[in-house]
Amino acid sequence: MSLLLMNGAALGSGTLVGLVLGLVGGGGSILAVPLLVYAVGIASPHVAIGTSALAVSVSAFGNLMAHWRAGHVKWRCALVFASAGVLGALGGASLAKAIDGQRLLALFGVLMIVVGLAMLRRRRADGDPSLRLSKENAGALLPPLLGTGFAVGLLSGFFGIGGGFLVVPGLMLATGMPLTFAIGSSLVAVTAFGAATAASYSASGLIDWTIASLFIGGGLVGGFGGIALGQKLSKRKRALSMLFAALVIVVGVYVTMRGIIALTVAA
Numbered sequence: 304m305s306l307l308l309m310n311g312a313a314l315g316s317g318t319l320v321g322l323v324l325g326l327v328g329g330g331g332s333i334l335a336v337p338l339l340v341y342a343v344g345i346a347s348p349h350v351a352i353g354t355s356a357l358a359v360s361v362s363a364f365g366n367l368m369a370h371w372r373a374g375h376v377k378w379r380c381a382l383v384f385a386s387a388g389v390l391g392a393l394g395g396a397s398l399a400k401a402i403d404g405q406r407l408l409a410l411f412g413v414l415m416i417v418v419g420l421a422m423l424r425r426r427r428a429d430g431d432p433s434l435r436l437s438k439e440n441a442g443a444l445l446p447p448l449l450g451t452g453f454a455v456g457l458l459s460g461f462f463g464i465g466g467g468f469l470v471v472p473g474l475m476l477a478t479g480m481p482l483t484f485a486i487g488s489s490l491v492a493v494t495a496f497g498a499a500t501a502a503s504y505s506a507s508g509l510i511d512w513t514i515a516s517l518f519i520g521g522g523l524v525g526g527f528g529g530i531a532l533g534q535k536l537s538k539r540k541r542a543l544s545m546l547f548a549a550l551v552i553v554v555g556v557y558v559t560m561r562g563i564i565a566l567t568v569a570a
Contacts, residue, residue, distance in 0.1 A: 310517055312343045317358065317518035321525025322532070323547060324362065332359045333418055333464055333551060335518070336411060337558050343514060348404035348411075352463030353504025354515045356396075359464060360497025361519050362526070367490035375487030379436035380448060380478050384470070384488075385495040387449040388456025392496045395460025396503035405569065409562025411462055415555025418468050422548035430481035447477035452492065459496040460503070466496055 316338035323334065335358060339351040370376055399407055436444055451473040459466035470489035474480060480488070504510050536543060 309344055310513070313339075313514045313517040314521040316342050317521025318525035318528075319521075320358075320518075321362070321522035321527075322529040324366075324522070324526055324529060332362065333415055333468070334554065335359065336408075336463060337415075337554055339514070339518070340408065341558075341561075343518075345511060345514065347509070348408045349400060349504070349507075349509045350511055352399065352407070353501060353507075353509040354511050354518065356463040356497045356500035356504060357510055357515045358497075358518045358522060360494050360501055362522050363490045363493035363497060365523070365526075367487075367494055370487030370490060373487070375484055376491065377435065377474075377478070377480055377484050377488045378491070380434075380444070380474065380480065381488040381491035383436065383445065383448045384452035384455075384474060384477070385492040387452035388459065388470075388492050389495050389499045391453040391456030391458075392460030392499040393503055395457040396463070396500045397460075399461045399463070400504070400507060400509070403566075405562050405565040407562075409559050409566065412555045412557070412559030412562055414458075414462055414464075415558060416552050417555075419548045419550075419552035419555060421468060422544060422551065430475060430479050430484070432481050432484065434478055434480050434484075436478075444478055451477045455492070456496050456499075459493075460500045463500055463504070466493060 316335075320332060320335055320338065324332065332355070335355040336348075336351050339345045339354055340348060343351075345351045345354065367376070436448075455466050455469045455473050458464075458469060470492045471482070471485045474485040474488055474492075475482065501510065
């Protein structure tokens with residue numbers, strides 16, 4: 304693939320991910336790695352993962368600002384969760400870099416199938432909106448926040464994804480906060496996990512900065528379009544989410560099969 308085509312595919316892929324994120328919310332970033340490998344043509348799965356992690360972090364930070372202004376971020380809980388998760392993300396990234404790229408892609412495909420199936424389930428929205436981490440409840444909240452944060456960060460760093468689909472239920476499980484606050488607070492962790500993973504891959508020279516810039520630029524454009532389209536299709540939000548979940552499962556099966564075939568041929 305020529306350089307011009309690769310750059311165009313990176314811009315288009317970023318636009319698609321941004322559109323999906325704006326349209327259906329969290330989870331869209333899981334398409335980044337398959338798009339970078341199969342649409343953009345990045346030969347190394349590790350470079351695709353490092354580049355994706357950077358793009359996910361920047362995208363999450365942009366979305367975080369909007370949720371912060373809306374008052375939907377529980378900062379103390381989010382920062383504790385993210386701090387533990389960054390350690391996990393660095394460990395996960397180091398582990399992933401030591402694994403064969405095609406094996407990593409096959410595992411990523413399996414993860415996509417699991418995520419797609421999880422997306423088919425409705426999330427509970429209830430919880431305590433007044434919840435905040437304090438000296439009085441620290442003994443009860445800190446252990447689950449630290450433990451869950453580390454585990455989610457480990458997976459996030461290993462696969463180079465934001466992990467929002469795990470962070471949101473993790474925060475709700477650990478603290479009992481409502482869905483709206485869990486979504487807003489999760490972006491603190493997603494930003495941090497992506498940045499930690501990207502830093503690890505960057506130190507190993509495993510980020511394509513040009514592709515990352517184009518992908519992020521396309522994501523910003525697609526995000527605005529997705530938000531506008533989502534407002535028009537707000538009554539069909541659940542149907543759109545179900546459709547996207549099915550797409551994630553199908554792509555996951557494809558990525559898994561491609562990875563298994565590549566490993567079989569190599570053997």
